[in-house]
Amino acid sequence: MQKQNLKLPALLTDGMVLQRNEEIKIWGWSQPQQQVKVIFKNREYFSRANHKGEWFVILPEVKAGGPYDMKITTAGEKISISDILIGEVWLCSGQSNMELPMQRVKDRYAEEIKKAGNDQIREFKLPITYNFKEENEDIEGAGWKKVTQDTIRDFSAVAYFFAKKLNDKYEVPVGILNASVGGSPVEAWMSRKSLADYPVYLKMADEFSDTEKIQNAEAHNLEVNKEWAAKVHKNDQGLKNAPTYFDSAYDDSDWETVEIPGKFDQLNFANKNGVVWFRKELELTEAEAEKPSRLWLGRIVDADTAYVNGKRVGTVTYKYPPRKYKLKDGILKEGKNLIAVRVVVNNGQGEFVADKPYKLFTGENEIDLRGEWKYKVAAVIEEDKEEEIFIQWQPTGLFNGMISPLLNYKLKGICWYQGESNTGREEEYKDLFVKMIKLWRRRFKQGDLPFIYAQLPNFEPPEENEREIWAAFRNAQRDALKLKNTAMTINLDLGEWNDLHPLNKKDVAHRFYLAARNLAYGEELIYSGPKLKNLVKRKDRIILEFSNLAGGLNFKGDKLKGFELAAADKKFKKARAVLKNNKVIIYTEALKNPQYIRYAWKDNPKEANLYNQLDLPAGTFLEKI
Incomplete structure (x- = not known):
């Protein structure tokens, strides 16, 4: 990038929301060695650009408020930023269920949309951008938008409902950085260095660092769709x-x-x-x-x-x-x-x-x-339609294109809804996801930044439900909880058997919000369903203790279901379970020497019915006894 004149990143523009109670970095580019002055709240801050033309200043902590103006000047040039709010900034990222806009759920939330209008809630939606050669410094074609009748349909539904909850609760502005791409696997959101143990992914990233490779892939996709459309049209009687x-x-x-x-x-x-x-x-x-x-x-x-x-x-x-x-x-x-x-x-x-x-x-x-x-x-x-090549899903591309430009921006925390594209690779995901969280925290330079993620919901027809792919993946998602300051929301009751994109985004957002209140705002509250804390094996039974009771365990229906036991061969059978004194008792009479216990182990575990008194469900788990 050639930096000849005063320039700010796309993030720093009219309507931006800056994180309250944190030092704030204001940065940009100018001519090398040029002095830059930033004026904010009647105070002046100075910097001098380095030999590359890069400069920055650090503003002191500011309480929630606004709107404010900011002026950035050099010799002969001036940029003004207006309508700046100070509040909470959350990065909402992942794949299509985070990306899904309010337009898609407009019939379910018609009244919400009809009433929408709040200039205290703003979103910066990043366009799909990938780079396999280097980390981008900036974003093109994006800006901050307030919630209005004209913009509400473009907001991420999960992010909007999450922001609205925060704004209602804490009465401060909320800014959402929406960096989400449908179909994207976790490795697309990781850097080259973090993928050092995965040479196959590095090779893929290397291939797409070749501009000709991308051009060929784009040409291939156009040709595939053109040829298929022509073939279909030609044969359609x-x-x-x-x-x-x-x-x-x-x-x-x-x-x-x-x-x-x-x-x-x-x-x-x-x-x-x-x-x-x-x-x-x-x-x-x-x-x-x-x-x-x-x-x-x-x-x-x-x-x-x-x-x-x-x-x-x-x-x-x-x-x-x-x-x-x-x-x-x-x-x-x-x-x-x-x-x-x-x-x-x-x-x-x-x-x-x-x-x-x-x-x-x-x-x-x-x-x-x-x-x-x-x-x-x-x-x-006779033949299937030839597969397209999804360039944006390739390793490192989205980290370089969509996360790297955000790294100077102070956050309150991160909400992550992703995983569908990594199902079937659960053991690999355990490692990749932990590496990704560590990478993002390290690069944002905010210590153990609160990181909240959604466990995948129920999916697939219950009556045909022999699939265990999503169940195994949900269990693998638990592994990231070993990292400090992480939280996982349970969504087993919020999916739709016939839709990869369930419409109930408001309750998904509510559970993110509950987790945020606990993790990021230090409130003592239960944000999730029952979580297995301990298991004790007796002669003919196994006693399970749970945390997150919120007043006690509960189940829906006539009896407690969803538990299975297996011997060393891992051939699982349904187990009889009862609820007693806020503990789950699993009877082992049908199996002499059980070695494993699992719960909700189907892609759509319809029978699983363990809840707490807040009506929050227990999540899928597998444990060795």
Whole structure:
């Protein structure tokens, strides 16, 4: 970077929030050896740029307050910063469940959004930025935003609800640094030095340090999507036909019927790729047709385009987002209306996901769209869509691009929601995650900076639940608690079996908030569910003691469930458990010499029902007896 004129990092701009009760670093660039003056709260601070043009000053601790102004001057140049608040600054980072914006949960939190407007809560959202050659000094294309009706939908939902709780409680400004990237694994958020024990990851980082490699990957991704779209379009009989399958004039009398929602196995389309069209007719009154309308089509795997009465009303190109389409006035009509949905399957797992809303809203009226639809296979493509290369997920890239530019900024603490992309690699994650926490603390130079992280929630269908991948990962997440000043929130009751991105972000944020009050603000309170403290083996039983009782242990349902025992062979069997005097008694009559005990050991442990009196659940664990 060529530093010729006075320049500040993107973080230091109008509307910024600075950490209260901490010395504050103000830094930037100018011409080498040039004197720089910073004026803040009627005091002057001086610095001289080094030979690289780098300069900084340290401001003394300031109590919460504002708004303030700041002026930075050199010979012939001046920068003014206005509307500065002093309060609490939290870094919220991770992957998509931290990144997920309020826009995505707008229907669940409609009243929250309607009431949003607080200039004491501000967010600095970093754009996705990666660098595999060096650590970035600054960020491009970002700035501070206040919570307003115009901005609330862009705020991270978890971060917003967390900040709102803090602001309500402590009545000070709260600034959020939002550095989160969907799909990112932990190794993307680590430096080269911290990955020294992982030569495979260093090799990957080296490969992407080559600009040509990145250009080739970008070209590959464009070509993959272009080729697949062309192939799908070319083979889609529904678009080639005259009239098209979405046209009301098309005769679908020979189409077969199917119950929606459901998997495409029932269409004889299991493990196949291509295009399947679906059609459904419904009658509307004149009054219904004239009201504002929305079409909700649950969630569809993989991509869909929806049509109503021959008009395209919306499209989503990948499987995770909900399908919620607002219809323009005049699309619906009195009498017969046609809904047509074109579904493109990329990886052999087509599906209208169950337990999602499939509805047509007309004003306050809801029409259930579940049930019988007509369908026709319009294209079968033999091969899977070729995989894209996600450059931003490669090792070191996000640390260099998104964390490094923040390292001079004082924080109160860190909230971390990540792990989905590392499931299946739990033993490696134990080491990587601890290394990452130590790295961030070392580089922020704030000692044992409070670090709060979310244990992954429940996921996958309970009735098909033989998977233990997430369970093993949740157990591995416990390992970081050995580090001082860390806290893990338990979210086993906040997931959705059919959605990697559960909508209940408010309760996730509440648990971050409880942990912050304890860890960062020194309040004596219980922020988590029962935590295993001790186990004692008796002749025919094992006695488990827990901390975080909050008045006592509790369970939901008719009896305590979710515990399993195993001998040395680790073949686990369900164990009978009872609650007595705030201890859990596990009876071992079915197993002569138990060696291991575990709890909530399924990806979606529906039976696990141990709670404390605050209605906070116990988390997954595995222990040797």
